[in-house]
Amino acid sequence: MRRRNDSATAAPEHGAPPGRTQRGIQSVEVGGRLLRALADARAPLGATDLAASGDIPSSQAHAYLVSLTRLGLIKRDALSGRYEPGPLALRLGLLHLAQQPALREAVPRAAALAHSLNCSVALCIAGPQGPTIVRYEHASLPLHVNLHVGTVMSLRATSTGRVFCAHLAPDALDDILARQTAQPVWRGTRGAAGASAAPPENPAPPAPDAAFLETLEAIRTRGYELGIDAPSPGVSSVCVPVLGPQRELGLSLTAIGASGALDVRPNGAVVRALRDAAAEIAAAAFHTTPTCPE
CATH class of the missing domain: 3.30.450.40 (GAF domain)
Incomplete structure (x- = not known):
């Protein structure tokens, strides 16, 4: 059974001097690529198109889409099957605007x-x-x-x-x-x-x-x-x-x-x-x- 890779990865530390990095979670960053692809598209996307835009294999993207949907960051239209921003994404966006x-x-x-x-x-x-x-x-x-x-x-x-x-x-x-x-x-x-x-x-x-x-x-x-x-x-x-x-x-x-x-x-x-x-x-x-x- 293939184990999903949730290993920590090194990423530049926000506000840190050049060359200094901090550990991050790779799976979170992969999920973030899907969210960014959806935001860049500015329109609902099917799972295949979303995976391709996020440069993620379709077989791997499915599990991320399930988790992102459970969190409310995206939602799937029952009729078209396309994904769009979810209620939590809207709340976060409004919170950003409120600042x-x-x-x-x-x-x-x-x-x-x-x-x-x-x-x-x-x-x-x-x-x-x-x-x-x-x-x-x-x-x-x-x-x-x-x-x-x-x-x-x-x-x-x-x-x-x-x-x-x-x-x-x-x-x-x-x-x-x-x-x-x-x-x-x-x-x-x-x-x-x-x-x-x-x-x-x-x-x-x-x-x-x-x-x-x-x-x-x-x-x-x-x-x-x-x-x-x-x-x-x-x-x-x-x-x-x-x-x-x-x-x-x-x-x-x-x-x-x-x-x-x-x-x-x-x-x-x-x-x-x-x-x-x-x-x-x-x-x-x-x-x-x-x-x-x-």
């Missing part, structure tokens, strides 16, 4: 906004598939919309998505657009928030949407975006970005409520409260000077 200064500053403010404005508030960051909710504060009044932690927002159809389109770097935006639309990517010109991006060497149709690019420039100018009765009828939203020292997007604050009840006026209470909160978060997280919204 980020901008999100740490934003969480208590999101709860306060939901209470004072009587609406739901979502905090989103840029995930591989698009703007992803990492914190969701529910309103006291019921809201008929299916939003929760992990929801990926549409780039074009939601106020949050359009804010991300307006502030993400062109290359990052191209990647996310390609995943969401499965269409050829485009690169729009940037306003004051970023440098202009040259078109790709072999541009493919469709051509850049001039009207959409104008919308993104308007978002950068006014500092917020609205979604009225869209994408869900009867539900409206206001989204404001939290920007770093170089005008890079840290995260977004989105207030969501019933149309008619949510104040979507440009100088209304919701827009003012979100912009004030975004300025406070940026000042605390990035040590920027708070600016008074116009």
